[in-house]
Amino acid sequence: MHVLITGANGFVGQALTKHILSQGCVGDRRVSRLTLLDRQFDGGLVDQSTDGLVVEHQGGDLADDQWLKDTLGRFPMDVIFHLASIPGGMAEQNDELGRRVNIDATMTLLEICKAQTELTGRKPVFVFASSIAVFGIMPDWVSDNTPLKPQMSYGAHKVVGEVMVNDFSRRGWIDGRSLRLPGVLARPPAETGQLSAFLSDIIREVSQGHAFVCPMSAESKTWASSLPNIIENLLHGAAVEESKLKSNRTFTLPTLCFSMAQMVDAIGLVYQQNANELVSYEPNPMIEKLFGCFPLLETLAADKVGFRHDVDLNNLVRRALFKGH
Template identity: 55%
Template sequence: MNVLITGAAGFVGGALARRLQAAASLGGRPLQRLILTDLGFGDSPAPGGITQHLAGDLTDAAWLDAALTAALGTEPIDVIFHLASVPGGMAEADPTLARRVNLDATQWLLARGQQQVEAGGRAPVFVFASSIAVFGALPAEVNDDTALRPLLTYGAHKVVGEVLVDDFSRRGWVDGRSLRLPGVLARPPQRTGQLSAFLSDMIREVAAGRSVICPMSPEATTWASSITNVVDNLLHAAVVDTTGWGQSCAITLPAVRYSMSELVDALVAQHGPAARGLVSHAPQPHIEALFGRFPPLSTPRALAAGFQSDASLAALVTSALN
């Protein structure tokens, strides 16, 4: 089995790559190649054995085609985890770069699946990392029928990506699954453009005994998952039977909904009473409008398909740093 991960040096991509390298299998099938692509590789698994590095720019279609051909020869790609993106704040600041990464690169990877099928091969499973940013302004409850009204360029690009995955899947060129990821915790301190990075900061900094400022009020509510839970769901997406999903390959993942005050309580329960004094609040209306008004979340399609959230907020806080 040949598996490709884009954005393999990112927080989620690196965790997924490490899990796959350690298991050396997916869905009970052994991995022949684990191909990692990114501009550089940082903490990603080192090359060797089943693991290959392809360092380059996904927005360069000629490089991408040549690199994959050199890595695979005439062998097919069995699974593509497409995680590479230009996220939230970075996409707002540089929409041209965001279009190239979030839209152009996605189309070229999907086209690779088309080429594989038209050459007589099987369609690759295409796991696309979408985002809850597709929803934008939120109603009183979010469920499987909630309309997509993105408020940010990043969310708009993810909507387009979902539509492309649906269309290529309809034509039989890929076997698509688009997962709408919530906030993923706890990201490392490097700034990569996520406007919601403060949610990770709260967990990580308090665990280290350092003070942190939350840009939302104690009553603000959000959704999130631990990195462990998200990797579990990505791996499940690659092997789940999508029969009965209907016309759309997109699915909203279950997540833990909590308020900032509940998060502080969970941190106190884990680290002791002193943790409460480490968190202060300085609400920023723009940030709270984007991340602090999340209503109840209902995801029956995802639950029926075997996807899961963290068991509780306490479990999320524990898993987020593991």
């Protein structure tokens, strides 16, 4: 089986790559070729080809449609994890770049899949990493039927991707699955353009006994999952049988809803720190509006086909810093 990961050098992409390399399979199918796409690669993702598994790194501009077609036209693909994107803050600052990567590159990938299916009859599974940013302004209760009202370009781009994945699946050109990812914890300290980076920083800093200024109030509520949980759900998304999906190709992943005060308590309990003394609160109105007003969440469609959350907040903060993804 040939697996493609776009955005393979990113936080989630690296963890997914390492998991597939360690297990050698996706679901119950063995992986024989793993193609990794990103603009560039860190030293950590070195060539790890082994007997029976060829790993290929391709560095380039995903917004260059000819490069994508030339790179991916050599070997038929079985599973695609499309993780690459220009995230929220960066997409707001650079509208053209956001659209080229988040919309144009997604469309090029879908067209490549269509051409493969029409030429060979080999229809790839297309796992699209969408985002809870599609919701934007939320009501008091979010379910599978909640209208989408994105408040940032990134969320709007993801809505476009979801619609096209559904349409290409309807036409029989791909076996698509769009997974709306919540905040993923805990990201390493880096300038990624992610406005929600503080949710990772607070776990990393307070777990080490460092003081932290939280940009949201103690009562503000958000959604998040650990990185291992997200990897499990991405792999499940690729492995679940198409017959179980029917016409529904978009899933809001189950995740935990909690207040910042609850998160601080969990960090203190799991890492044996006096967290309430280490954390002070200086709410930023913009940050709190974007990430601190999340309501209760119901994910019946995702639950039904086997997607899962972290069980509880203690488990989330414990797994967030676990290195053996």
